[in-house]
Amino acid sequence: MTDTSKPAFPDRLSVDPRSKFYVAEIFEHEVGILLNGKERLGVEEYCISEGWITVPAGKTLDRKGMPMMIKVKGVVEPFYR
Secondary structure, X not given: OOOOOOOOOOOEEEOOXXXXXXXXXXXXXXXXXXXXOEEEOOOOXXXXXXXXXXEEEEEEEOOOOOEEEXXXXXXXXXXXX
């Protein structure tokens, strides 16, 4: 059953409002990400066609004070909770 009141997921999406891949309408709803069939928490960005997500690498920060990210590859499936 699909809910037509929720926007479709783009191929690439970021939670960072400064990113060109940020879509505010999607974050009005609770979003989850499945990677290889398992739910992943803390996902910062994903790309469905290239098959990757980025997640923070522990508590490590870059020189601008932002979390260091690692890219994890696999089958990406976004969904609304």
